[in-house]
Amino acid sequence: MSVSLDLTRAAPAATAHAPKLANLTGLTRAGLAQALVAADVVRPEKAKMRATQLWRWMHHYGVTDFANMTDVAKETRGALAQHFTLARPEIVERQVSKDGTRKWLIRMAPGIEVETVYIPDVGRSGALCVSSQVGCTLNCTFCHTGTQALVRNLTAAEIVAQVQVARDDLAEWPSPKEDRRLSNIVFMGMGEPLYNLDNVADAIDIISDGEGIAISRRRITVSTSGVVPELKPLGERTQAMLAISLHATNDALRDELVPLNKKYDIAALMAGIRAYPGIANTRRVTFEYVMLKDVNDSPAEARALVQLLKGIPAKINLIPFNPWPGSIYECSSWSTIEAFAAILNRAGYASPIRTPRGRDILAACGQLKSESEKMRASERRRLEQGAPAYVVVDTAEDDTE
Template identity: 55%
Template sequence: MTEDKIDLIGLSLEEISETLINKGLIQSKEKFRSKQLWHWLYFRGETDFDKMTTVSKDLRKKLKDHFVIQRPKIKSHQISKDRTQKWLLELNDGNLIETVFIPEENRGTLCVSSQVGCTLNCKFCFTGTQKLVRNLTSSEIISQLLLAKDNLSDWPNGKDRKISNIVFMGMGEPLYNYENVKNAAEIMGDKEGIQLSTKRITLSTSGIVPEIIKWGNEVDSRLAISLHATNDELRNDIVPINKKFPLKDLIKACREYPRSKNSKRITFEYVMLKGVNDTAQDARKLVKLISGIPAKINLIPFNPWPNSPYECSSKEEIKKFSDIIKNAGYASPVRKTRGQDIMAACGQLKSSSIKIRKSELRANG
């Protein structure tokens, strides 16, 4: 039974110390014991208290009585022909989320979800067609990384790690789950544990303006903005949160973003939609809009999903668009589409697909 036991994953080191002291498991002068535990949890990835050999037998037993180290259940695991991997994970309450690993030559990126579903209904995004169910806890966010590391044999943390980068770009709007995403990001970057460089942790937002500056003041990470349009009329349609936080305010927040500098340029994500936002004029407007901001622009070929309302721009249009941006002095890589055959590509995540299929089966059968 795990109900009345506390999940250690997702607590900060400080919170672990406090909890151990409050439960009388250690004394306040023994905080080094929580550091030992932290090392097992986040440097070695150990899930079995009995294997924590630097912790005394007596404390191990007490830890087992009071705590659990949880991982979500793997509902399905798919590997794309390009080696992208997608896990469909079942949480304790039965909700499902997806996590994607994208291996590249010099790095491995894990795309992490922050909510079950999403409220924002971005028109190009499959996840947006799924209703928001709830925010993920810090434990559920960090556990996606821990589970992926287990599966990829990526423990203990060393130089040649398989997961080198994290993007909060999976299901959900991370800034609408601010505190839990912040806690998870801090644990990911902790120097005694997972030790990911903060330059390799990217928060991607569709533009929750008031939280952008707050995040920049409080958390060391990179920032990516899902931009996708250069005027309010179009952005209201593609990224409806723009009606609440229009482009003028979003770009102002980017200009004022406290961590914006050349070593931590802001990434603007721009999905290429045929006949919608992909003209040379759009490219020139984009350059003007972001002028003066240390930035790079990621062009994302649109990844279709069942009944999606858009098509992807042609290769020629994307090249033309990219050249205009490059000529204006910005890096403008075209993101390679990865994991399309397993619906793991950008904007294709939707955990309810399995539930839908089951109910469809029931309805038909």
């Protein structure tokens, strides 16, 4: 009697422990050349040339398959596919507001999710608010994102992937020179960028490279709550525009709103800002100031803000508070915000009031939270209703300059 064994079910187990392929899209030019040589895909003398070739395919044309790199030898394409990947992360959920604001929940790895928001008609034409960490350690009391514990820093590849996902969705490959819809990048999403400076700096190098995504460093803004020792390194390494999440003019109140202030107080923060490389009237620092009813919105606070910023080339973004479940704060009235702005304007400071957008999909400033450690409400809804993974919400409301 002969016995045959069905091994089809065992096949996945055989590949379950296959080594994870490195994603080339998060490597700097130098790192890309080194990786190609280390994997024995190209000889050292050809590495720089081949890296330049791959760079344009990845970051100018946005390809995700080595087979589409038509000017690369077939044998080399095969070797690349054996060692590396260009795959995008999984989009768990996509939401769209009536005004065109888009939010993606992106799964970088099991249990590692971040939210990324595109806001049209902001900056030159449209801004992408990217995350630098999963969760946050700062616990700013007015910020929904701060209620999610830090999971880990994002890699440069995971930061760049957020830009790639947005450009896929906006159909912006190859990189347009004119009429691009995504013109600005702001590190104002989940996390504190200066606690992940190495990966943020590498990502900015990749995003700003003129032969790839080609978004100018002057259109890339990094927002920080005030990690003072990293301010100068940020300016020296990235030449990015600086934004400060300020929200108060005295230490007592800022200690409450932005607990990091207990470590780096306002005096230390302002000294660090004044020493930021390259600030000038043509490279102003943006100060973000969330408007909280009866907390920081009085005329006296506005006058104190004018005094605090004296001598700093600055712009002040007044942000109407965006409510979220469980928050103890309310948004200042529109008349209060306008009166506050008038005092700043009379002192010579541009102080635009951000029009809230994306509130309906929790995409506005301070509302991002991935809840990757729990089963999300949206996933429960999908299971209950048998709905597809992509969800479009038809409603409205910025989160950038």
